[in-house]
Amino acid sequence: MATHFHVKTPFSFSSSVSSAAQFTGPSALFLRRRSISRVPSVKAKIREIFMPALSSTMTEGKIVSWVKSEGDVLSKGESVVVVESDKADMDVETFYDGILAAIVVNEGETAQVGAPIGLLAETEDEIAEAKAKAARQSASTSTNSALKAEAAPPAVPEPVVSHPTPVAATPSTPGRVVATPYAKKLAKQHKVDVSKLVGTGPFGRITAEDVEKAAGITPAPKANVVSSVAASPASAAAPPPAKAASNLPLIPGSSMVPFTTMQATVAKNMVESLSVPTFRVGYPINTDALDALYVKVKPKGVTMTALLAKAAAMALVGHPVVNATCKDGKSFTYNSSINIAVAVAINGGLITPVLQEADKLDIYLLSKKWKELVEKARVKQLQPQEYNSGTFTLSNLGMYGVDKFDAILPPGQGAIMAVGASKPTVIADKDGFFSVKNRMLVNVTADHRIIYGADLADFLKTFAKIIENPESLTL
Numbered sequence: 001m002a003t004h005f006h007v008k009t010p011f012s013f014s015s016s017v018s019s020a021a022q023f024t025g026p027s028a029l030f031l032r033r034r035s036i037s038r039v040p041s042v043k044a045k046i047r048e049i050f051m052p053a054l055s056s057t058m059t060e061g062k063i064v065s066w067v068k069s070e071g072d073v074l075s076k077g078e079s080v081v082v083v084e085s086d087k088a089d090m091d092v093e094t095f096y097d098g099i100l101a102a103i104v105v106n107e108g109e110t111a112q113v114g115a116p117i118g119l120l121a122e123t124e125d126e127i128a129e130a131k132a133k134a135a136r137q138s139a140s141t142s143t144n145s146a147l148k149a150e151a152a153p154p155a156v157p158e159p160v161v162s163h164p165t166p167v168a169a170t171p172s173t174p175g176r177v178v179a180t181p182y183a184k185k186l187a188k189q190h191k192v193d194v195s196k197l198v199g200t201g202p203f204g205r206i207t208a209e210d211v212e213k214a215a216g217i218t219p220a221p222k223a224n225v226v227s228s229v230a231a232s233p234a235s236a237a238a239p240p241p242a243k244a245a246s247n248l249p250l251i252p253g254s255s256m257v258p259f260t261t262m263q264a265t266v267a268k269n270m271v272e273s274l275s276v277p278t279f280r281v282g283y284p285i286n287t288d289a290l291d292a293l294y295v296k297v298k299p300k301g302v303t304m305t306a307l308l309a310k311a312a313a314m315a316l317v318g319h320p321v322v323n324a325t326c327k328d329g330k331s332f333t334y335n336s337s338i339n340i341a342v343a344v345a346i347n348g349g350l351i352t353p354v355l356q357e358a359d360k361l362d363i364y365l366l367s368k369k370w371k372e373l374v375e376k377a378r379v380k381q382l383q384p385q386e387y388n389s390g391t392f393t394l395s396n397l398g399m400y401g402v403d404k405f406d407a408i409l410p411p412g413q414g415a416i417m418a419v420g421a422s423k424p425t426v427i428a429d430k431d432g433f434f435s436v437k438n439r440m441l442v443n444v445t446a447d448h449r450i451i452y453g454a455d456l457a458d459f460l461k462t463f464a465k466i467i468e469n470p471e472s473l474t475l
Contacts, residue, residue, distance in 0.1 A: 045126045049118035051111040054085035062110045068100050089380040101130030179206035190215040262349035272411045282443045283460040287422040293470045306367040309340040313358035315463040322459045324414045332450040341390025354390045415446040
């Protein structure tokens with residue numbers, strides 16, 4: 001018997017806990033099915049509510065709010081909890097009737113995907129048992145955390161280097177100044193009289209450090225030198241270098257703010273992108289015709305983002321390799337659909353709503369769909385397939401007046417286009433005559449494992465033709 005929770009998507013989440021025997025996971029279900037003809041089935045009375053996996057990249061979720069409280073009676077289809085995934089907030093509904101007996105993970109706390117976040121009882125008789133179970137789980141979690149903290153290796157104190165106090169040494173030859181060549185050179189540069197210095201080197205030899213000290217110069221730090229005679233193998237092993245960030249002093253008045261779930265995901269994806277070999281190609285495009293078309297269709301609800309997305313989708317039809325994906329470094333996939341993801345800045349993060357099959361939708365339906373996606377993104381209500389199914393990404397900072405920029409390739413995609421602002425530009429034609437036309441610069445970042453320079457140049461040439469002759473965008 002299983003407890004299922006779902007969002008308004010094709011996802012479902014389940015678990016089963018018996019008061020007589022605690023079986024969880026698919027293997028327990030499998031064993032029960034095989035033995036059902038010989039052993040009476042045990043009816044589950046307490047069910048665990050698991051942290052659902054709301055996307056393929058989600059590894060943990062944060063409880064935004066519990067819609068229901070402990071002791072509330074739940075009916076099938078009711079929303080129980082709101083979970084923040086890496087990209088959106090989603091209502092999780094129950095497939096079963098019951099009582100929310102215990103909340104294991106409170107609002108504002110996070111849990112790994114698959115971890116219990118609450119317990120559901122069938123009747124009031126099981127509530128006390130469910131609360132005891134929740135208390136045991138919380139205690140177990142606290143104990144594990146404490147054990148991990150105790151098991152952590154103690155911090156190794158930094159070696160203390162003692163500097164001997166300079167001791168005056170009598171030169172081997174009275175009246176003769178003994179100094180190293182470099183010390184003499186420094187003394188000459190800084191106008192230091194070495195005859196008045198007391199050397200700290202062997203037999204009273206004047207060293208460069210002696211000259212620097214006399215000149216008031218702070219000597220550069222030196223690496224610790226360990227004697228090969230006295231050093232043991234353990235002491236000779238160099239400790240791992242400390243992270244640079246930990247050595248930076250905190251500016252007075254500053255405050256440290258932890259990443260939100262979305263910010264942490266964006267940061268993780270950006271670091272992951274560094275492992276992909278990319279290259280960039282820029283292309284100037286005249287936009288007079290596109291600007292004129294936009295003036296005509298804007299009153300009908302068409303956005304510039306929709307026009308650019310439609311143009312990119314139409315260009316990708318003829319250049320499928322730019323719409324391809326390489327995930328393992330050993331093969332790549334020609335995607336059957338052209339799904340244009342468009343970067344949108346929202347409060348506290350960045351998300352890329354996806355215009356699925358953008359090449360097959362007319363510009364008016366595409367614009368309507370885009371507005372709906374943006375509204376859902378602003379309130380963090382996008383469903384997983386609405387933000388993680390992109391095959392090509394479009395990032396437009398032209399609306400902010402940015403002339404040119406490079407975009408970072410999202411993981412799992414072959415290319416991303418960065419669109420700059422359209423501005424009046426002086427252009428010379430082939431006959432040497434000058435004119436002023438509106439022009440924008442687009443830069444495409446691509447995965448060089450599957451897309452080569454010629455591929456990207458051909459794609460941009462096709463894209464430019466569509467933008468400069470945009471009549472086909474409204475067909």
